[in-house]
Amino acid sequence: MRVFNAAIAIAIGLLVLAGYFVPSLAGLQTLFLNWAMILAGVAALVGIGNLISVHGEKIRKRETGSVYSALLILSLFATFVFGFLLGPDHPAMQMVVNGVIVPVEASLMAILAVTLIYAAIRLLRRRLDLMSVIFLVTALVILLGSASLPFGEIPLLGTTVRPWITQVLALGGARGILIGVALGMLTTGLRVLTAIDRPYGGK
């Protein structure tokens, strides 16, 4: 069965890849990708089942934070039932999205900003080396060059230094990192394509 799984995965993977280079296989490639999207949709349902199972277990064992798990499951079912009955475009459902989900995510974004400042300060305590100092000084220069300051713009910082750092140094560095990441993805993809790595089915 494991060999059968791997054979199917390799065959489909090669056909999808070939679809990018052989125009006559493009239709088959689209068909397989559509199937994959449908399967991903089904996976979302299974994933929600997993979420309910994990939090249900927490409630059953009365673990730390089980109150939040109960709240999550209640909210999940309430949203599902109302969404199912009213439809996603109903004003009440829109209110849930705009009045609960969006503000909660915005609050987490605000916490993230504070967390990052705290992490930057902690970096100096944890790894006081040249790279950490360069990292923090660069972040500070970019912030000072981008922010509206009460005493006006610092000469050269916003017009020369910041653009040079972001468009020359940072862009060059980011491209180098992205080339490395792309090469890593390529070899990972090839290992999966040849079934050396099998994140599906069995030993």
Added chain:
Amino acid sequence: MIELVTIVVSLLLLLLLTFIRRKSTPKLRPIPALTRLYRAIGLSVEDGTRLHISLGRGGLLTGRGGASLSGLSALRYLVERTSASDRPPVATSGDPALALLSQDTLKAGYQATGADELYQPTTGRLSGMSPFSFAAGAMPVVRDENVSANVMLGDFGPESALIIESAERVNIPTLGGTDDVSAQAVLYAAAQEPLIGEEMFAAGAYLGAGPAHSASLTVQDVLRWLIVLFLLVGAGLKFLGLF
């Protein structure tokens, strides 16, 4: 056409190097984060704690899937090495298909070590489906579930800082690598042991996942040198006005 040639050459080189190196021990430069990961595995087994492995939220149908697959590959070998621990490792994901694959990978890891009965389906979890809900779902796992190390390998955004902060509050070290450039900056500042650039894709080779993983590193090096050569030649030709 150049894409096809790159893929075919890389594939042939990968298979050839895997065959050549099947019996030799790879020589790898030390990466502090991966050395620490190795120590964290030992600690987890010895003191009966668990590892939290976060695979990010990279959908397998998107361009970010490569990072997720690399995380899954590392998860497999982390499970094999910590299967003797009293507490099984927990994997969290922000994509449903990735969560299913993490369950399958966990199960395969236990099967490979002959400890099938220790596998628990609830250890491969979908913690949320949007960036912040994923982070919010992973934070209590790090904080409340007797975790000794927080390993983040996959596709993350800046929200990864929230998970790391949650780990820091309970003095748990975080080792993290991602394919996203802005999240790499966040990991550099927040994580105790960040993996920069393509170092994340080297995790398998350092965990002893087999000759194919060390062969992958050599293929990456060969391709990198070729790109450097093309860039230098291109710059030279441009400088001389020939291109």
